[in-house]
Amino acid sequence: MLCHARTIIGESNRSCIGLMAALTTSLAEIVADDDDISDYALWRERKRIVHEIYLAERGRRPIGIELLYRMRIIEMAQHRRGISDRRDGA
Numbered sequence: 001m002l003c004h005a006r007t008i009i010g011e012s013n014r015s016c017i018g019l020m021a022a023l024t025t026s027l028a029e030i031v032a033d034d035d036d037i038s039d040y041a042l043w044r045e046r047k048r049i050v051h052e053i054y055l056a057e058r059g060r061r062p063i064g065i066e067l068l069y070r071m072r073i074i075e076m077a078q079h080r081r082g083i084s085d086r087r088d089g090a
Contacts, residue, residue, distance in 0.1 A: 024076065028080060
């Protein structure tokens with residue numbers, strides 16, 4: 001929302017992209033370091049997101065940016081934990 005407001009008033013969109021990248025990285029680190037979230041839970045969430053994207057594509061519906069950010073956060077958290085299994089085709 002903050003990025004949207006800045007863009008409306010004419011500020012550079014570059015600062016918004018940097019802000020979202022930093023936020024995504026921070027959230028991924030928090031998720032990766034949380035011992036209450038198992039590797040399996042991360043894997044299941046990633047599979048669920050992949051399925052949501054598949055359903056949206058099949059139904060010719062737009063894919064929400066929040067879904068893409070969630071996918072990126074999960075991928076970054078898995079990478080940080082050293083999980084590199086990509087057998088699900090995504």
